[in-house]
Amino acid sequence: MLITFTRSRFCIAPLDVIKIRLQLQIHSLSDPTSIRGIDGPVYKGTLGTLKQILREEGLTGLWKGNIPAEAMYLMYGAIQFSAYTHASHALNDLPSPYKLPDSANSFISGALAGACATTTTYPLDLLRTRFAAQGKDRVYFSILSSVRQIATTEGLPGFFRGLGAGVSQIVPYMGLFFAGYEALKPVLSKDVVPLPFGSSDAVSGVVASVLAKTAVYPLDTTRKRLQVQGPTRSQYVHRNIPLYKGVISTVGRIWKNEGRRGMYRGLTVSLMKAAPASAVTMWTYERTMGVLTSMDEKLKEV
Template sequence: MAGDVAQLKDEGSKRQVAISGAVAGLVSRFVIAPLDVIKIRLQLQVHSMSDPTSIRDLKGPVYRGTLGTLKHILREEGITGLWKGNIPAEAMYLAYGSAQFSAYTYVSQLLASMPYTQHLPGAANSFISGALGGACATTATYPLDLLRTRFAAQGTDRVYASLIASVRDIAEQEGVTGFFRGLSAGVAGIVPYMGLFFASYEGLKPVLAPFDTFGTSDAAAGVLASVMAKTAVYPLDTTRKRLQVQGPTLKRYVHHNIPVYSGVLQTLTHIWRNEGRRGLYRGLTVSLIKAAPASAVTMWTYERVMAALLAMEEALEAT
């Protein structure tokens, strides 16, 4: 294996990697849940703040920025409104974190064992591993992601009575494909995102290592890597959210005038033509704010849990 490939994929057994990734995802999700709800509400808001006519015709609340959205949700829905969709999201993050790190480790080791790829530069290895790992994890957990979005998009009027009811209703009214609306946008976004994230993360770790204090270099590397990757692929994230709420319940969410979209390219084109570039990046600020604690907590927790598991293994072997 190339010597400059970072230790993330070399440390621990597959089980230890899966456990560390799952715990990291679970803890991270709990911390950033309110920011996630705010981001989704902003992404689903179809209007231009500079166009008074657009605002006047808006069917649903008018959210003005991160703080304005936070205050509106607290005032109209209470503090629990900030954790709407948290149950499927927690399940998604738990499964996603485990699948992501496991797939990343497996692909990295596979590339290292193949004669034509074992001498790949560390950045190339990380990009391929991160991209494929992210695609696998996204596909496996996508139904939970869709449920998270739909619950977060609910206002004071509930669309689904419960998580079980939502699964039953979607299965009956939309079929199996209903759980995968927008998957192509998700995969198209996660491949470059995870590739860029892991490549940036592992490139930044040795640079920031000399400034490490109590593991802060891991957190800082995670923050910077996530911000760069998130900004690059954000329009696809907005597209995914718009597609996830399509279907028979489209007009029942907090915004009742979300257009009917039929595919990734059509959605991107429609948003660009009718809402402009700002429409594609609506909610980016809160997304980046979310990315900082999410990535920092994820990577810091992953490294700490892995270190604890390795220490436990050494202790058991010594007895």
């Protein structure tokens, strides 16, 4: 399973790089005055960004930041589902007067699991973003050197820049995702809408992911802008990334200067990446839980 997950993550890595480049681009394509004098690339859409990265940085440019991303997703998935299962069971075991509705149970369990996994793996997420933000002029030359450089110049807080935006995003995202998934799964089950090979789990994961991701996407853009703050801010592929401080202030400045488009840059490619990943994740999760439950029942019989 880990090998399959690693291969799938490797395949979607270029989409991650494209999304991050678009999110960090502050100049508006509809306003020519914002492009004049820009020392850096001007990306236009998913396909245009792909072509430009290939032309200027070569094929390897599409896999920048993939190593910390691989480590992050492996750790994140393990922590997320472990926390979700424990939280869900704990809430289900509450006595009658305090028992929550299933939708509230799913939302709270998902939110807690997301916050726990995000905080634990955040330094890897930050490294992924910074490597993906590098152009032809490299800021960091290896994972080890990047860790040393951040630790020396920014200290421990440097590894957690934008964590507030990350948690603010992931708590409602995971809550909405799991609540939506648990609500959709029975509707799309074989008794209501026949789907082959248990694919109702996959379809429910796709729909829940698209809805939740779209709802909280501005906070994802905010997180990316905050992650590249620090002494190396002007050395990334976009040389004109402003100085941001705080989640609310950053959201306000992006909305004021770039409007709704600025908040949602890269959403299309983000959904292209997240939807199939959610489908595979939830299908695999349900199959794995089914096997483990069956094994547990057989052991109890023995």
